[in-house]
Each structure stands twice: as C-alpha cells, then as structure tokens.
Amino acid sequence: MTQVRSKERLWTRDLVLASMANLFLAFVFYLLMTTMAGYAIERFSASDTIGGLTSSVFVIGATVARLFAGNLADLVGRRRTLTISLVVFLIASLSYLPADALDSLGVLLVVRAIHGVAFATASTAAMTLAQSLIPASRRAEGTGYFTLSITLATAIGPFVALLLVHGPGYRALFTAGCIASALAMITALFLRTPHVPLPAEQRARLRRFHPRDMLHANVVPVASFMFVMAVSYSGVLTFLNSYANERGLETAASVFFLVYAAVLFLSRFVAGPLQDRRGDNLVVYVAIGAFAAGLAVLAAAHTNTVLLLAGGLMGLGFGTLMSALQSIAVARVPMPRIGVAISTHFLMVDLGVGVGPVLLGLLLSHTGYTRMYLLLATVVLLSAALYHLVHGRVDQARRRQTDPVEVAEPAAAQ
Known part of the structure; x- marks a missing residue:
C-alpha cells in the first residue's frame, strides 16, 4: 500500500x-x-x-x-x-x-x-x-x-x-x-x-568583509543569467512609455504593469509548486519562452490589446524568472549563508536594471524601438543556452538520479 x-x-x-x-x-x-x-x-x-x-x-x-x-x-x-x-x-x-x-x-x-x-x-x-x-x-x-x-x-x-x-x-x-x-x-x-548560529571561524572571517565573502561563488553563475534578463527587462521599464506614445497606445501603457502583476499573481499558484515537484528546468524554460514572446509581441504592438498581451507574457516570463532563480540561488548555499545568496542574486538584478538603460539607449539610436525589442527577444531566447550551462544541466542530471527512486518507492512499500 x-x-x-x-x-x-x-x-x-x-x-x-x-x-x-x-x-x-x-x-x-x-x-x-x-x-x-x-x-x-x-x-x-x-x-x-x-x-x-x-x-x-x-x-x-x-x-x-x-x-x-x-x-x-x-x-x-x-x-x-x-x-x-x-x-x-x-x-x-x-x-x-x-x-x-x-x-x-x-x-x-x-x-x-x-x-x-x-x-x-x-x-x-x-x-x-x-x-x-x-x-x-x-x-x-x-x-x-x-x-x-x-x-x-x-x-x-x-x-x-x-x-x-x-x-x-x-x-x-x-x-x-x-x-x-x-x-x-x-x-x-x-x-x-529561528537563530542560525555561525561557527566561530566563519564569524571571524565575515567580520573582515573580504570581497569573496560579499558574493557567493555558487550563486554568481545563475545570478549572471539574471543579469542578462534584467538588462532585457530594463528596456521595458525605461522605454515603454515613450514607445507607447510614439504608437498612440497611451491607454494600454497606463495599465500595462497592472496586467503584468495580475498574470504574475495567478501564475505564482502554479509555477512554484510545479518547480518543487518537477524541477527547475520546466518552469525556467517556459518562463524564458514567455519573456521572449512578450518582447516580440511588444515589438509588433499596434493596438492596445496587443500591448496588454505583451504585458501578460512579461509577467509570466520575467516575473516568474525572478522568483524561480531566487529559489535556485538559495538552494545552492547552506542555511547560514542564505543572506549572501540573496544579496548576490539581487545585486546582479540591480546592476542589470541600472546598466541596461545606458546600453539600450545607445542601441536605440541605431535600431529604433521595434528592432530593439526584437533584438532583446532574440537575446532572451539565446540565454536559454547560458541557463543550461550554469544550472540547467545540473538540474537535468539531478532529476535523472531521483526519478527512479520516486518510481521505486511504491513497490518497496508493498
């Protein structure tokens, strides 16, 4: 039984x-x-x-x-x-x-x-x-x-x-x-x-605030993936209103992030439990696809409805990636070092949002909005390879090791 x-x-x-x-x-x-x-x-x-x-x-x-x-x-x-x-x-x-x-x-x-x-x-x-x-x-x-x-x-x-x-x-x-x-x-x-005590040796090391202790080496690779995602998302945060004004879509732009938040809110009830049960890759690859699709739809938006569709896809895509990769970052460190894992994750996100507008502003003068968003959609899709290198293949191997055990458990219980 x-x-x-x-x-x-x-x-x-x-x-x-x-x-x-x-x-x-x-x-x-x-x-x-x-x-x-x-x-x-x-x-x-x-x-x-x-x-x-x-x-x-x-x-x-x-x-x-x-x-x-x-x-x-x-x-x-x-x-x-x-x-x-x-x-x-x-x-x-x-x-x-x-x-x-x-x-x-x-x-x-x-x-x-x-x-x-x-x-x-x-x-x-x-x-x-x-x-x-x-x-x-x-x-x-x-x-x-x-x-x-x-x-x-x-x-x-x-x-x-x-x-x-x-x-x-x-x-x-x-x-x-x-x-x-x-x-x-x-x-x-x-x-x-709960209090999480640190060993005396580790506490003494942290007091020195050495650069290698401010960023966690295990988290930097997956955080670098989020840096690319944040640069791409900064193109939406920074230039959405100007782009919408150029195309006469001010009405949709005013509620764009409400749609983003609504879709993200609903997706949370599926994405998190699915990631725990089926692993990181399924959720992350789907979110990458949704984010890329949102940028492509945004590039083609000529009506308010299409612009809002892009907002929904962004919520399903980038919004899901933010929580999914934070969970991955935390899982890569021991409990006493969770603080550094989270700060490493958000440092790269902050850098992406801060550097992105400067880089994309230079790009925009040569491409215009449509080609810029299409280029960002391509970058996001290609970033799936980066994710595979820094984490995806690890999660894939782990799933292969655990799946046979999960299948065999009911037989062992009979």
Missing part, C-alpha cells in the same frame, strides 16, 4: 509578517521610484538628466548596499539587521518632507541615496528571514508566494503615486511613504525567527 506523504507546513505567523513587511517596503520603493524624476523637474526646475539622477541615485545606493547586506544579515542576525535598517528606512522616508521645505536638491539626493541603502539592506534581511522559514521541500512554492508581496507593490505603488501626485500633491505622497515605512517597522517588531 502506497504511503501518502503529508506536505510540510508552509504558512506560519512569522512568514505572513515577513511578507507584510516586505510589501510595505516594496510599496514605498514603487511609490517614489515612479515620481521622483518628475518631482525634481517640477520642484527644483532640474534638467531631465538631473531628474533621472534623482530617481536612479536610489538604485545606486541599493546596489552598493547589496555588497554588504547579505554578509551583514548573516553576521549580525537577520531580525536585528531588518529592524535597524527599517529604522533608517523610516528616518529617510520622513526626511523627504524637510528636504522639500528646505528647497534643496542636494539634500534630496543625499536622502535618496541613504533611502536606497536602507531599502536594499532591509529587503535582503526580510527575504533571508523568509527563506529560513520556508521548508526546503516547498522552497520554490514558498518563494513564489512570498514574492507576491513585491508583485502587489508593483501594481499598487505606481497607481497610488499617480493618484496622490495628481490629487493632493507631493507632500501627501511623502506622507504616504512615511506611513507605509512605519507599518513595515512595526510589523517587523513582532517577528519571531
């Missing part, structure tokens, strides 16, 4: 609290990221270049912090790192109001940089905490559900931002950011998480 294995419990009180804290963090990020360039131009009569810097200096601060955040979380403690960084995150959120009152662009840039550092540190600690709470047998499923907090913020943050900016104004926007930051901090205070 075949024994039925019961699933390990996934949702716990602390995982819910960690997800809520991450939701508030991501909400503030998207709330401000979509409005800072316009705010600097309107409030300080800044140029487009300085307006872009006001937005991107947050990402610059976050990218620098990723080098230290994972190491810090593993060394100091994940809950303590989360709490301290959230306090700094709240102070930075409160600082937008005096920066506005002082009429100082310089102060605003400093606030944005500090805010980025606090965000990267807090989000790395929150994700590390969540991974320590997710059973290994349900890693992909749990990671997918946890990152739904980011998916919701992707949809809600820009919507609320535009609502406030076109309504009560920027001070109301900053106040909303303060409230969400305070809620993130309060939520984190109620977290109870």
Whole structure:
C-alpha cells in the first residue's frame, strides 16, 4: 500500500509578517521610484538628466548596499539587521518632507541615496528571514508566494503615486511613504525567527568583509543569467512609455504593469509548486519562452490589446524568472549563508536594471524601438543556452538520479 506523504507546513505567523513587511517596503520603493524624476523637474526646475539622477541615485545606493547586506544579515542576525535598517528606512522616508521645505536638491539626493541603502539592506534581511522559514521541500512554492508581496507593490505603488501626485500633491505622497515605512517597522517588531548560529571561524572571517565573502561563488553563475534578463527587462521599464506614445497606445501603457502583476499573481499558484515537484528546468524554460514572446509581441504592438498581451507574457516570463532563480540561488548555499545568496542574486538584478538603460539607449539610436525589442527577444531566447550551462544541466542530471527512486518507492512499500 502506497504511503501518502503529508506536505510540510508552509504558512506560519512569522512568514505572513515577513511578507507584510516586505510589501510595505516594496510599496514605498514603487511609490517614489515612479515620481521622483518628475518631482525634481517640477520642484527644483532640474534638467531631465538631473531628474533621472534623482530617481536612479536610489538604485545606486541599493546596489552598493547589496555588497554588504547579505554578509551583514548573516553576521549580525537577520531580525536585528531588518529592524535597524527599517529604522533608517523610516528616518529617510520622513526626511523627504524637510528636504522639500528646505528647497534643496542636494539634500534630496543625499536622502535618496541613504533611502536606497536602507531599502536594499532591509529587503535582503526580510527575504533571508523568509527563506529560513520556508521548508526546503516547498522552497520554490514558498518563494513564489512570498514574492507576491513585491508583485502587489508593483501594481499598487505606481497607481497610488499617480493618484496622490495628481490629487493632493507631493507632500501627501511623502506622507504616504512615511506611513507605509512605519507599518513595515512595526510589523517587523513582532517577528519571531529561528537563530542560525555561525561557527566561530566563519564569524571571524565575515567580520573582515573580504570581497569573496560579499558574493557567493555558487550563486554568481545563475545570478549572471539574471543579469542578462534584467538588462532585457530594463528596456521595458525605461522605454515603454515613450514607445507607447510614439504608437498612440497611451491607454494600454497606463495599465500595462497592472496586467503584468495580475498574470504574475495567478501564475505564482502554479509555477512554484510545479518547480518543487518537477524541477527547475520546466518552469525556467517556459518562463524564458514567455519573456521572449512578450518582447516580440511588444515589438509588433499596434493596438492596445496587443500591448496588454505583451504585458501578460512579461509577467509570466520575467516575473516568474525572478522568483524561480531566487529559489535556485538559495538552494545552492547552506542555511547560514542564505543572506549572501540573496544579496548576490539581487545585486546582479540591480546592476542589470541600472546598466541596461545606458546600453539600450545607445542601441536605440541605431535600431529604433521595434528592432530593439526584437533584438532583446532574440537575446532572451539565446540565454536559454547560458541557463543550461550554469544550472540547467545540473538540474537535468539531478532529476535523472531521483526519478527512479520516486518510481521505486511504491513497490518497496508493498
């Protein structure tokens, strides 16, 4: 008689609290990221270049912090790192109001940089905490559900931002950011998480903050794949509105990321459990195909419906890859080093999103939007070979080894 294995419990009180804290963090990020360039131009009569810097200096601060955040979380403690960084995150959120009152662009840039550092540190600690709470047998499923907090913020943050900016104004926007930051901090205070002790030798090594300890060698190969994906996705983030305006598709562009988030939300309930049961490759290769298809459809979009179809395919593609590869990264390291695994993963994503607009901007002047998106679709498809080299063949070999055991278990139980 075949024994039925019961699933390990996934949702716990602390995982819910960690997800809520991450939701508030991501909400503030998207709330401000979509409005800072316009705010600097309107409030300080800044140029487009300085307006872009006001937005991107947050990402610059976050990218620098990723080098230290994972190491810090593993060394100091994940809950303590989360709490301290959230306090700094709240102070930075409160600082937008005096920066506005002082009429100082310089102060605003400093606030944005500090805010980025606090965000990267807090989000790395929150994700590390969540991974320590997710059973290994349900890693992909749990990671997918946890990152739904980011998916919701992707949809809600820009919507609320535009609502406030076109309504009560920027001070109301900053106040909303303060409230969400305070809620993130309060939520984190109620977290109870397991302590993962480090051996004395490893703790002494981490205190030196040597470069080789800031990025995990086992994660760098799969993170390099995500760098390519992030560069390709940055072409959508950066140039979608200009492309839509050129083709008269402003209506669809305004809800593009809502469709992206909706499809991603629904796919999470399938992709994560499927990855746990059937392995990484099935989910990742399908997501690569969907992402490439989304870019190709975007290149051919001449109607609002086609543009929204591209948004849905992007959610199924790039959105799924973000959680799937995070799960793969975590599985490649021992439990005490999860923080560095996550910071390595997101460092490469941040670099891709930061470098991508510069590279693609140079390319755009020679290709135009249509050919640029078609070229990116080709790059994404070809990246399947990169994934196979850095992880796909390993997962394939592992599945070959485990499948016979799974088939033989019922016979052994009879």
